[in-house]
Amino acid sequence: MPSEQSEENAPPGLEVVLGIETSCDETAAAVVVREGEANGRILSNVVRSQLAEHRPYGGVVPEIAARAHVECLDAIVAAAMGEAGVGWRELSAVAATAGPGLNGGLVVGLVTGKALALAQDLPFVAVNHLEAHALTVGLTDGVAPPYLMLLVSGGHTQTLLVEGVGRYRRIGTTIDDAIGEAFDKTAKLLGLHYPGGPEVERRARMGDPARFPLPRPMVGREAPHFSLAGLKTAVRQRAEAAAPLSAQDVSDLCAAFEAAVCDIVRDRVARAMDLVEDAFAPGAPRRLTVAGGVAANRSIAAALAALAAERGFSLAVPPPALCTDNGAMIAWAGAERLARGLVDGLDTPPRPRWPLDPDAPAAIGAGVKA
Numbered sequence: 434m435p436s437e438q439s440e441e442n443a444p445p446g447l448e449v450v451l452g453i454e455t456s457c458d459e460t461a462a463a464v465v466v467r468e469g470e471a472n473g474r475i476l477s478n479v480v481r482s483q484l485a486e487h488r489p490y491g492g493v494v495p496e497i498a499a500r501a502h503v504e505c506l507d508a509i510v511a512a513a514m515g516e517a518g519v520g521w522r523e524l525s526a527v528a529a530t531a532g533p534g535l536n537g538g539l540v541v542g543l544v545t546g547k548a549l550a551l552a553q554d555l556p557f558v559a560v561n562h563l564e565a566h567a568l569t570v571g572l573t574d575g576v577a578p579p580y581l582m583l584l585v586s587g588g589h590t591q592t593l594l595v596e597g598v599g600r601y602r603r604i605g606t607t608i609d610d611a612i613g614e615a616f617d618k619t620a621k622l623l624g625l626h627y628p629g630g631p632e633v634e635r636r637a638r639m640g641d642p643a644r645f646p647l648p649r650p651m652v653g654r655e656a657p658h659f660s661l662a663g664l665k666t667a668v669r670q671r672a673e674a675a676a677p678l679s680a681q682d683v684s685d686l687c688a689a690f691e692a693a694v695c696d697i698v699r700d701r702v703a704r705a706m707d708l709v710e711d712a713f714a715p716g717a718p719r720r721l722t723v724a725g726g727v728a729a730n731r732s733i734a735a736a737l738a739a740l741a742a743e744r745g746f747s748l749a750v751p752p753p754a755l756c757t758d759n760g761a762m763i764a765w766a767g768a769e770r771l772a773r774g775l776v777d778g779l780d781t782p783p784r785p786r787w788p789l790d791p792d793a794p795a796a797i798g799a800g801v802k803a
């Protein structure tokens with residue numbers, strides 16, 4: 434278990450926080466200043482992607498990821514501090530991702546963050562990576578809770594009600610693959626590059642979405658969860674039946690897959706909207722936010738915009754560089770926690786599995802990712 438959190442009195446004034454992110458395949462550090470509720474400024478945001486290291490393997494290799502973090506984190510932190518133009522004595526705290534994510538990478542970021550906090554005599558904040566994604570719209574768009582959030586990345590697919598800092602209600606989750614993972618696996622089976630999302634999107638634009646009929650698992654179900662494994666299998670079966678695939682076949686399969694994902698996202702987010710109706714006071718703005726690499730997909734973004742308009746929600750999407758993994762979101766979540774006196778001990782362990790809403794009932798049929 435993590436060390437107990439101390440509810441210290443937050444110091445008055447601004448929080449200036451160094452954030453470190455190493456939970457997957459981006460090594461990142463950033464300095465953010467919190468100037469008030471849902472009001473922050475990014476002083477620096479340095480991200481080094483390990484895409485080149487993992488590409489030959491068609492996916493993230495945990496050991497390679499951990500080693501790459503070790504090799505470059507010091508330089509990334511130095512660059513973030515240098516670009517921010519703040520000295521160590523001007524920082525209010527150091528924050529690092531403690532989970533969820535790959536254990537080897539988490540250890541690298543956590544140990545570094547704790548060592549810096551200890552050496553500089555600063556408070557340390559252990560950040561949940563999902564909380565950081567969830568709070569990003571406060572930094573980028575000035576959006577304060579409550580809001581509904583769709584998190585769609587290579588590792589996560591969830592709808593969450595963000596009620597406040599530290600208060601999350603998980604609405605839906607995937608019972609098998611994450612959406613980004615489904616894009617990546619579809620790309621792989623069609624012979625496209627890793628990561629597959631952008632490549633599938635590019636090919637989909639040249640394809641006919643109606644040529645290959647594909648299922649829309651879970652659509653119309655009362656339970657708000659997602660399922661992608663059946664869709665991926667259906668793509669495989671269609672691809673095998675049509676083999677050898679021409680370039681047009683690949684584009685048509687990509688278009689059919691993307692169209693199915695758009696329908697799934699639209700339906701599942703609509704169901705989540707039904708379930709959070711009570712969270713918004715009558716007349717208060719109802720907001721939908723999105724984060725994660727998949728949010729970069731233009732068709733999915735358009736489907737969400739149409740749904741939001743239809744249902745009277747405003748839609749806030751952080752810029753792509755802050756939707757994908759970065760240090761600024763960790764620094765911001767750290768600042769939000771620090772402002773509430775939520776700091777952590779130097780004995781905080783990494784938490785490779787760390788659900789934001791530990792009380793959420795397990796989704797029926799859910800595998801390890803729920």
Ligand code: KG4
Nearest residue numbers: 586587588613628630631725726727730757
């Ligand atoms: O949030 P992210 O950068 O990293 C984590 O997974 O934490 O998300 C990466 C995922 C990959 O699965 C990638 O294929 C997917 O986001 N992705 C996309 C697009 N760009 C990235 N999926 C669909 N369309 C895109 N344009």
Ligand code: ZN
Nearest residue numbers: 566586757758
């Ligand atoms: Zn992420």
